[in-house]
Structures are given as structure tokens and as C-alpha cells.
Amino acid sequence: xxxxxxxxxxxxxxxxxxxxxxxxxxxxxxxxxxxxxxxxxxxxxxxxxxxxxxxxxxxxxxxxxxxxxxxxxxxxxxxxxxxxxxxxxxxxxxxxxxxxxxxxxxxxxxxxxxxxxxxxxxxxxxxxxxxxxxxxxxxxxxxxxxxxxxxxxxxxxxxxxxxxxxxxxxxxxxxxxxxxxxxxxxxxxxxxxxxxxxxxxxxxxxxxxxxxxxxxxxxxxxxxxxxxxxxxxxxxxxxxxxxxxxxxxxxxxxxxxxxxxxxxxxxxxxxxxxxxxxxxxxxxxxxxxxxxxxxxxxxxxxxxxxxxxxxxxxxxxxxxxxxxxxxxxxxxxxxxxxxxxxxxxxxxxxxx
Amino acid sequence: xxxxxxxxxxxxxxxxxxxxxxxxxxxxxxxxxxxxxxxxxxxxxxxxxxxxxxxxxxxxxxxxxxxxxxxxxxxxxxxxxxxxxxxxxxxxxxxxxxxxxxxxxxxxxxxxxxxxxxxxxxxxxxxxxxxxxxxxxxxxxxxxxxxxxxxxxxxxxxxxxxxxxxxxxxxxxxxxxxxxxxxxxxxxxxxxxxxxxxxxxxxxxxxxxxxxxxxxxxxxxxxxxxxxxxxxxxxxxxxxxxxxxxxxxxxxxxxxxxxxxxxxxxxxxxxxxxxxxxxxxxxxxxxxxxxxxxxxxxxxxxxxxxxxxxxxxxxxxxxxxxxxxxxxxx
Numbered sequence: 001x002x003x004x005x006x007x008x009x010x011x012x013x014x015x016x017x018x019x020x021x022x023x024x025x026x027x028x029x030x031x032x033x034x035x036x037x038x039x040x041x042x043x044x045x046x047x048x049x050x051x052x053x054x055x056x057x058x059x060x061x062x063x064x065x066x067x068x069x070x071x072x073x074x075x076x077x078x079x080x081x082x083x084x085x086x087x088x089x090x091x092x093x094x095x096x097x098x099x100x101x102x103x104x105x106x107x108x109x110x111x112x113x114x115x116x117x118x119x120x121x122x123x124x125x126x127x128x129x130x131x132x133x134x135x136x137x138x139x140x141x142x143x144x145x146x147x148x149x150x151x152x153x154x155x156x157x158x159x160x161x162x163x164x165x166x167x168x169x170x171x172x173x174x175x176x177x178x179x180x181x182x183x184x185x186x187x188x189x190x191x192x193x194x195x196x197x198x199x200x201x202x203x204x205x206x207x208x209x210x211x212x213x214x215x216x217x218x219x220x221x222x223x224x225x226x227x228x229x230x231x232x233x234x235x236x237x238x239x240x241x242x243x244x245x246x247x248x249x250x251x252x253x254x255x256x257x258x259x260x261x262x263x264x265x266x267x268x269x270x271x272x273x274x275x276x277x278x279x280x281x282x283x284x285x286x287x288x289x290x291x292x293x294x295x296x297x298x299x300x301x302x303x304x305x306x307x308x309x310x311x312x313x314x315x316x317x318x319x320x321x322x323x324x325x326x327x328x329x330x331x332x333x334x335x336x337x338x339x340x341x342x343x344x345x346x347x348x349x350x351x352x
Numbered sequence: 353x354x355x356x357x358x359x360x361x362x363x364x365x366x367x368x369x370x371x372x373x374x375x376x377x378x379x380x381x382x383x384x385x386x387x388x389x390x391x392x393x394x395x396x397x398x399x400x401x402x403x404x405x406x407x408x409x410x411x412x413x414x415x416x417x418x419x420x421x422x423x424x425x426x427x428x429x430x431x432x433x434x435x436x437x438x439x440x441x442x443x444x445x446x447x448x449x450x451x452x453x454x455x456x457x458x459x460x461x462x463x464x465x466x467x468x469x470x471x472x473x474x475x476x477x478x479x480x481x482x483x484x485x486x487x488x489x490x491x492x493x494x495x496x497x498x499x500x501x502x503x504x505x506x507x508x509x510x511x512x513x514x515x516x517x518x519x520x521x522x523x524x525x526x527x528x529x530x531x532x533x534x535x536x537x538x539x540x541x542x543x544x545x546x547x548x549x550x551x552x553x554x555x556x557x558x559x560x561x562x563x564x565x566x567x568x569x570x571x572x573x574x575x576x577x578x579x580x581x582x583x584x585x586x587x588x589x590x591x592x593x594x595x596x597x598x599x600x601x602x603x604x605x606x607x608x609x610x611x612x613x614x615x616x617x618x619x620x621x622x623x624x625x626x627x628x629x630x631x632x633x634x635x636x637x638x639x640x641x642x643x644x645x646x647x648x649x650x651x652x653x654x655x656x657x658x659x660x661x662x663x664x665x666x667x668x669x670x671x672x673x674x675x676x677x678x679x680x681x682x
Contacts, residue, residue, distance in 0.1 A: 053580050074586040086581035090599045099595075103586035147585070 002064035002154040002187060003029045004050060009059035011045050011211075019045040021211040022059070032181050032188045034202035036195060037234075042211040043191045047157055050189065051080050063154060074103070079148035080157040083164065085140045087132040093119075093143050094128040100151045111150075118149040121180070138169045145177075149184070158190045162197060174200060195235050199223070207231050229348040232273050232341060238305060243272040243313045244345065252342070256311020257290040259335065265342055265351050273341030273350075276305065276318040281325075283334025292317065294329045306331065379406070419661070426654035439655035452656055455634040459663075461548050462555075462616040462635065469556045471609050474563025475601075478571050479593065491568065495561035502558070506625025509554035513540035513626075544632040551633055555622045559615065563608050570604035571597065603678040610671035617664050636660045 004027040011020040020042040027033045035043035048054040050061055052073030060067050068076050079100070087096050094115055101111045119125045122142040132140055141161060148156055161177075162170045178201055181188050192198055198205045199219045206216040207230070215227045226232035232240050245252040250264045252272060259272075283289040292315055296307040304321045307314070308331070317333055325331060342351045383402045387395055429435045443452045477494055481487045497505065514524030518536050522528040527537035540550040574597060582592045598605075620637035623629055629638035636656055644653035 051580075051584055053583070073580075073583045074588070078584065080581070080584045082577050082581060084575070084577055086575070086577040088578065088582075088596060099582070099587075100585035103591065147581075151585075 003027055003062075004033075004155055004187060004189065005060075005062040006046065006050075007060040007062065009046070009049065009061060010057050011042070011049060011054060012057045018211050020049070023208075023211075023213050025206055025213060025216060027187060027189060030185050030187055032178075032190065032201060032203045034198045034205045035189065035191045035208060036193065036198040036205055037208035038193055040210070041208040043193075043208050044159055046208075047080075047159055047189060047191045050155070051078055051157055052076050077153050078155045078157055079151045079153040081141075081144045081148050081159065081161045083160040085132075085144040085164075087140055087143055087147075089132050092129050092131055093124060093135070093146075096132070096143055097146045097150050100147065114150045114152075115146075118146040121149065121183075122146050137164055137166075138173070141165060141173065145180070149180075153186070155187045155189060156184075158188065160192050161190075162192070163194075177201065195237065199235065205235075207234060225350070226273075226341070227350050229271060229273070229343045229350075232343070232350070236275060238276050238316050238318070240341070241272075241274045241276065241313075241315050242343075243274070243310070243315070245270050245272050245342075254311055255313055256309070259288055259337070259340070261337075261342070267344050267346075267351070269345035270351070271343040271345050271348075273343060274315075274335070275339065276316045278336050278339040279317040279319070280334030280336065281317070281319040281323050281331065283332055288335040288337060290333050290335060292331045292333055294325055294327050294331055297325055297327055422654045422657050425650055426658045428651055430648070430650060435651070439651040440659075443652055443655050443659070452636065452639055452659065454632055455629075455636045455639045455656075456659075458548055458633060458635050459617060459619070462552055462619050463613060465549070465552050466556050466559070466616045466619075467609060467612040470560045470563045470612050471605065473556075473560045474567050474608070475605070477560070477564045478568040479597070482568065482571055491561075491564065494564055497558040498561045500558075502555075502621035503625050505554060505558045506622045509550075509557075509622075510541065510626050512554075513550055515539045515541075541626055542631045547627065547631050547633050551622060551626050554626070555619065558622075559612065563612065566608050567601065567604060570601045574600050603674060606674045607671060607678060610667050610674065613667050614664055614671070617660060617667070636663075 006023045006025040009020060009023045010018065012018050023042070023046060025033075035046060037043050045054060049056050050063075050068075052068070052071065056069050061069055063076060063078070088099065091099065097115045097118060098111045101114060106114075115128070116125070119128060122145060124139070124142055124146055127135065127139060127143075132143070135143065141164070144161070158177075162173055165173060174197060190197075190201065199222075202219060204216055204218050205222055207214040207222065209230050215222060215231045217225075222231060222235050226235065229242065233242065243254045245254045245258075247253075247265060247268055247270055250261045252259050252261065252265075252270060254272060280287075290310050292306070292308040292310050294306055294308040298305040298307070299321070302321060304319050304323060304325075306317045306319055306325055308317075309315065310333075317331075319325065343349060344351055387399055387402065390398060426439055427434060427436060429438070445451050447453050448457075477491075481490050484490075500508075511523075512525045513527075514522075515527060515537055516522050516524070522531050522537055524537075524540075526540060530537055538546060541547050578596060578600075579592060582596050587595065618637060619635050620641070623633055623635050623638050624641070627633045629635065629642060636659065640653045640656040640660070643649045643656060
């Protein structure tokens with residue numbers, strides 16, 4: 001168990017592409033840290049640099065207090081679960097899990113104990129003699145996890161381990177991973193592009209875009225107080241509504257309505273951010289409200305999503321599943337001023 | 353250029369260029385018409401045989417039939433009477449220095465050295481030059497000997513091994529190099545203590561590129577993240593090769609190995625060009641050739657051919673089975 005520190009880490013490929021740009025991130029001992037972002041944002045590269053599979057162009061990576069830039073992968077005491085699982089096809093499940101221990105010269109009896117333990121945690125006891133090609137996707141994933149667990153490393157690295165699983169298995173495995181983390185108490189660093197995985201699993205989430213860290217915070221804070229439009233739009237599904245506004249002192253004018261802020265934000269062009277669930281389908285008397293022309297209604301059972309136009313802007317609202325609304329209606333939606341976000345249209349940074 | 357000959361041959365050339373495709377098309381169209389006359393259910397069963405038919409006839413006529421006839425000849429005397437296994441007795445008698453035994457001994461040398469050295473070097477080169485910047489250049493260089501015929505190879509190496517008496521400037525490259533180290537030149541191609549190895553070395557030079565290229569393809573088929581996982585697991589590069597890379601390449605190694613074994617048993621042209629099979633470099637294929645064309649001993653030649661076939665067939669079957677295993681694993 002150890003902390004991990006990225007200290008102004010940069011990674012350039014072939015002198016041209018900058019995959020990771022001046023990343024500074026502190027992962028606490030025992031934390032479940034998630035790196036999230038779209039493809040190409042640098043999260044996998046950052047993980048691989050920590051694993052020792054990529055060189056660091058600039059900056060330092062520390063495990064605990066030790067700078068590990070020049071330390072080869074096998075001496076870093078980390079274990080990695082690959083997206084494709086990377087199981088050795090010619091070895092049995094037992095040998096796959098035992099391989100790392102064998103490499104470190106662990107005595108055979110000790111190996112047997114550790115592999116059986118890990119197999120027990122993951123429900124693999126009956127599969128130990130099978131080869132990877134005789135396993136299902138979920139079983140292979142568990143073997144990949146088992147291979148990491150037996151090593152009892154300081155840090156667990158997971159590179160999109162759920163992306164090859166079907167939806168039901170994904171949910172089940174998510175929960176099992178969280179239980180595993182609680183049980184082992186080790187530092188987990190997890191890379192994904194799926195914001196649902198990020199929100200549900202992480203102690204803290206680091207959102208990355210094009211190699212640059214946007215924000216690192218616990219899920220709640222990321223959701224309620226995103227620092228810029230990118231984070232606001234990335235976290236939360238359906239996405240936050242972005243409505244362009246022009247500001248005159250305290251008043252923000254959108255194409256279909258206007259709102260008054262308590263103090264002047266000091267900019268002229270902005271973007272209003274409202275999450276779909278922050279509309280009130282039964283607006284308070286006298287409170288700020290907007291009119292929406294309903295175009296599409298989606299009934300999900302537990303939720304209801306209404307898609308429409310407010311003025312000239314497209315808006316999504318989440319309403320009570322029992323609320324009656326049909327396409328063509330004009331709906332009145334109440335605004336919750338405390339849940340409103342305002343972003344500078346130029347810098348895209350959050351202002352309130 | 354002799355225009356007269358060219359023009360007189362021109363009609364034949366035209367007939368071939370036009371005729372071969374014409375015959376092919378006529379065959380396809382004609383047989384398809386006949387197949388259409390059959391009821392629907394029969395068509396998919398009959399059609400493959402019609403398409404494969406000409407090729408099968410060729411294989412039968414040029415491979416199977418001669419093999420059967422050769423077997424028959426091996427049991428007959430020169431006059432055509434049945435003499436049972438007499439030819440085999442003559443060829444395989446006088447162990448160890450008589451008859452075919454020298455050739456068999458040499459074929460064993462070929463079997464072991466040619467196969468193992470080509471395989472070993474091919475593997476080494478494939479691994480060493482994988483993912484290096486100048487990989488394509490080096491591999492092209494190593495593969496180039498494959499472009500020349502075995503006869504050309506034999507002639508080149510005959511010059512490489514050329515001998516001049518000591519004291520006279522050496523024209524053969526190998527002996528010239530020996531001279532730099534103040535060693536006496538050797539008669540590589542005629543000295544029975546080294547000539548087999550000299551010829552095998554030349555042939556191995558020619559085939560290593562083949563082994564390397566196929567093993568290189570197998571190597572590149574191993575997913576990169578498997579090697580990364582092994583590194584993170586704590587394995588050093590050599591261990592990774594022993595425990596991960598080589599086991600995964602094994603089916604291909606076996607296929608290449610058995611193919612090389614078949615080539616080794618078939619060795620003829622290099623030996624023919626370099627020594628004609630003399631000076632104790634004889635191999636079974638050469639012996640068969642000499643028995644037939646120099647001694648007129650049809651029965652003996654057929655017997656040697658059968659011995660060679662008996663040696664090759666098991667290897668062939670094993671090779672085919674292994675090839676299927678490689679395909680199955682994909």
C-alpha cells in the first residue's frame with residue numbers, strides 16, 4: 001500500500017504528440033482514484049507511465065516516497081489488469097496467477113496458498129486447471145484480477161477492465177471491485193471512459209482532456225461544482241443543458257427567457273448550465289420559470305425525460321415519471337437558482 | 353536476336369496465350385452446362401469435383417501413378433522380371449560403407465545440421481531484429497539467398513570454397529580469410545572430413561531466410577500486451593522469451609522444422625553442382641540419379657527412391673497435422 005504522486009509529468013511521443021501535459025496528481029494511500037476522459041485524453045498513457053511500460057518525458061512519478069522514473073516495471077511492486085486481460089493462453093488459470101509469484105522466487109507451497117486464496121475471493125476455485133480459451137469473458141476478467149491480487153502489490157492499476165463485459169456483468173463486476181477494494185485496502189488507480197463507472201466507484205475522480213487534468217475531486221463535488229464546461233458536460237447523464245446567454249450587469253438573457261443573479265458576474269457572454277433534474281415541473285409561485293415547447297418524451301419507468309425547445313435552445317428536462325406530458329405541449333419549468341451554473345463563454349470556466 | 357526463330361515460333365506462342373485461357377473457359381462453361389442438367393440437389397455435390405477434377409488428374413498422373421510404378425520397378429530386375437526385395441538388399445547391403453549407407457549417413461547429417469542451424473538462426477534473427485528500426489533492411493538481406501536457384505547457390509559456394517595450393521594467392525573467399533589468420537587453405541569440397549559440412553553450410557545459408565521470415569510472422573502474432581503483462585509480473589526479457597514467446601511460437605517452429613526436414617531429405621541440386629555426390633558427399637537423391645542415368649540400374653534407383661519416400665512420408669503427415677494445429681489456434 002502506498003501513495004502515488006505525479007509531479008508535473010509530461011509525455012511526448014516522437015517529439016510531436018503530447019499525450020500527457022504537465023500532470024500533477026496526488027493519489028492517497030488506500031484511495032480508489034479514477035482517471036476518466038474520452039479516448040486520447042492521456043489517461044491510459046498516464047497509467048502506463050506509472051506501470052513502467054512507457055518512459056516519462058518530463059517530471060517525476062513517485063510510489064510512496066520513491067521516484068520510479070528509472071525503475072523497471074518488474075521492480076515497481078505494482079500489478080496491472082489490462083483491458084484485454086492479457087492472460088497467457090498456453091498456461092492454465094493456476095499458472096497464470098502463479099506466474100508473477102514464480103518470477104519473484106516465491107516458494108511453491110506459498111504460491112499454492114496465495115493462488116487458492118485469491119481464487120476463493122473471486123470464485124475461481126473450480127477453474128484453476130482450465131486454459132483461458134475455455135473461459136467466458138467474465139471469468140477471464142476475474143483471472144486477470146486474480147493475477148494482480150496474488151502479488152499483493154502496493155498499487156493496483158486497472159485499464160478499462162469492464163469495457164469488454166456485457167451490461168449485466170459490468171454492474172456485477174463494478175460492485176465486486178468496490179468490495180474488493182474495501183477488503184484489500186490497497187491503492188487502486190482505475191482508468192475508464194465511462195463516467196458512470198467513474199462516479200459509482202471512485203473515492204476521487206480525475207477528469208482529463210487532451211492530456212490536461214481538468215479537475216480532481218470526489219464524485220459529489222465534481223457533479224455539483226464542476227470547474228469548467230468540459231467537466232460539467234462530461235459528468236452526468238443526460239448531459240447538462242448549456243444555454244448561451246448575454247449578460248447585462250446582473251441579468252442574463254437567453255433566447256427564451258432571462259434570469260437575475262444576485263451579483264453581476266462581470267462578463268458579457270456566458271453559458272448557463274442547468275442539469276436536467278434541476279428543473280421543477282411544478283414551479284413555485286413567483287419563482288423563476290421558463291417555458292418549454294415539448295418535442296419528444298422518453299418514458300424510462302423510473303424516470304421521464306422531456307426534450308424540447310426553450311426559445312431557440314434545445315433543452316432536456318427530467319421530470320417525475322407520473323407527470324403527464326405529451327409532445328406539442330408547452331411546459332412550465334421552474335428554475336432552481338442555487339443549482340444554476342454560469343460559465344464564461346470564452347474561457348469555459350465556471351463563475352459561480 | 354534471331355528474328356527467324358522468333359517468327360517461326362510465334363504461332364505456337366499465340367496458340368498458347370490464346371488457347372490456354374480458351375480451353376479453361378470452355379471447360380468451365382461446358383461442365384457448368386452439364387451440371388445444370390442435373391437436378392438441384394446433386395449440383396453442389398458434383399460441382400466441386402468437376403472444378404478440382406483437372407488438378408486431381410494432374411496430381412494422379414504426375415505424382416501418384418509414377419509413385420506406384422516406381423514401387424513396382426523397385427521389385428523388378430533390369431529385364432523386367434519380378435525379383436522381390438533383391439534391389440533393396442543390394443542397396444542396403446554391406447553396412448556401413450557399402451551401397452546406400454554413405455548416402456543415408458550423409459542424409460542424417462543434413463537432417464540434423466541443416467534443420468537445427470536454419471531453425472536456430474532463423475529464430476535468433478527473427479527475435480533479435482523484431483521491432484528494430486532497420487528491421488526491414490536486415491531481414492531483406494537475410495532473405496535474399498532465397499531468390500537464387502539451388503544451382504546458382506551451388507556454383508557461388510563452389511567459388512567461395514575454391515582451393516589453391518598453399519603459397520599461391522587464394523581465390524576462394526573462405527580460404528582467403530583463413531590466409532588472413534595464417535591458416536593453411538583446405539580443400540573444402542573434396543576433403544571427406546569437411547566436405548559434407550561445407551555443402552550443408554552453403555545450403556543452410558540459402559534457407560535460413562525462409563525460416564526467419566515465417567518465425568518472424570509468428571512472433572509478430574503474439575499480442576504486445578501479453579509481453580507487457582509478463583514484464584509487470586516481474587519477468588526479465590530472457591524469461592519472457594522462454595516462458596511466453598517461445599511456447600506460443602511452438603506450433604510454427606514445428607511446422608518450419610518439419611518442412612526443413614523434408615527439404616533436407618530432398619537435397620539434390622546443391623550436392624550435384626558442388627561435388628556430383630563424390631568424395632563421400634553422396635545423398636540419397638543423388639544416388640538415385642546416378643543409379644538411373646549412369647549405371648542404368650532402374651531397379652536400384654527405384655529402391656532408393658522408395659527408401660527416400662518411406663523417410664519423408666511420416667514427416668509429411670506430422671507436418672500437416674501440426675499445420676492444422678496452428679490454424680486451429682487462430
